[in-house]
Amino acid sequence: MSNVEIANGNELVAEAAIAAGCRFYAGYPITPSSEIPEHLSKRMPEVGGVFMQFEDEIASVIAAIGASYAGYKSMTATSGPGLSLKQEGIGLACMMELPIVIVDVMRGGPSTGLPTRVSQADYMQARWGTHGDHMIIAIAPSTLIETYTETIRAFNLAEKYRTPVILLTDAVLAHLHGRVEIPDISNFEIIERTQPSVPPEEYYPYDVERFGMIPPLPNKDNWRKYKFHMTGLNKDKTGFPTVDSKKVEEDEERMINKIMNNIKDIESFEYYRVDDADVLVIAYGTNATAARVAIDEARSKGIKVGMFRPITVWPFPEAQVFDLSKKFKKIIVSEINLGQMLYEVQRASKGNSEIFTVLQAAGVPIRPQQILEKIEEVSK
Secondary structure, eight states: OOEEEEEEEHHHHHHHHTTTTTOEEEEOOOOTTTTTHHHHHHHHHHHTTTEEEEEHHHHHHHHHHHHHHOOEEEEEEEHHHHHHHHHHHHHHHHHTTOOOOEEEEEESSSTOOEEEOOTTTTTHHHHSSSSOOOOOEEEEOOOOOHHHHHHHHHHHHHHHHEEEEEEEEHHHHHEEEEEEEOOGGGGOOOOOOOOSSGGGGGHHHHHHHOOSSSSSOOTTTTTSSOOOOOSSOOOOOSSSBBOOOOEEEEEEEHHHHHHHHHHHHHOOOEEEOOOOSSEEEEEOHHHHHHHHHHHHHHHHOOOOOEEEESSEEEESHHHHHHHHHHSSSEEEESSSSSHHHHHHHHHHHHSSSSEEEOOOOOOOOOOHHHHHHHHHHOOO
């Protein structure tokens, strides 16, 4: 791509993945994510990467995990019901602690739902779709340029914390065409895997005592040199299964703490016109763009309202929402579903604020006017 492109969100995700160093894509086409594999089927061979279309979503995510095990930065993309099918694979990547990026272009559901329409209905699925105790990182860009920058950040976080990262976009952002100035990739930090500093015979993939909370993982150049074992079973430092209750407990807690103890590095959010505001809107993804328009219109009418926008939606920005709840007596939660992030806002605000909603699951975006009307209603 040149520095200025007319592109849609799916194409920008694909280009950002290449810029971040992704060289293996495995997927099964499903609307509204299909332009991602379409674009990568052309671009991957050009950069020396591998593109593979599989028979379904389950095979796709497992192939991406296999490529990550072999040291490649890897990605898969899907939509709504496809994310459901990938959940066991995502759980496997969590347990094996293998970096992969899963792009989910959200659409309406449940089941086949609304294949070509917008939704934010996978918010909770991203966090709680798998079984077992583990954390997940999920990121929700709001604009075309953020689909590019946040995709790169998703790869960086995946590599840094040896974990799957889910990028949540939606049908509007995926198919929105616009003029985008692509940042110079040299301005980005591209995080690569930390390599073992010990002889191969001394390397174990989960050797916390020797390497710390996040042990190094061989890349594609060192993978054959450092032969090691991984499994979906609870493991000890060697990667072989264990049912030792003490080791299992410690391992489970470490996998959670490697995320939660680094939340300051992982979290990202935006405050918009909140300093003098009396009412707060909380929105994310493309719906935050509608909220921003509504807030500007409300401000032009003399209503003091601002917005808090989580960009890292998981882990949920609990501390920020709690602090805001102490300032704002009235909070409006807006999302393109019937109330999912709403539960987190209610939990984090601990009853400090009166919560109002602008929710919709009709397959069409929430209009700024709908949010403005709620702002005017609660501001009286």
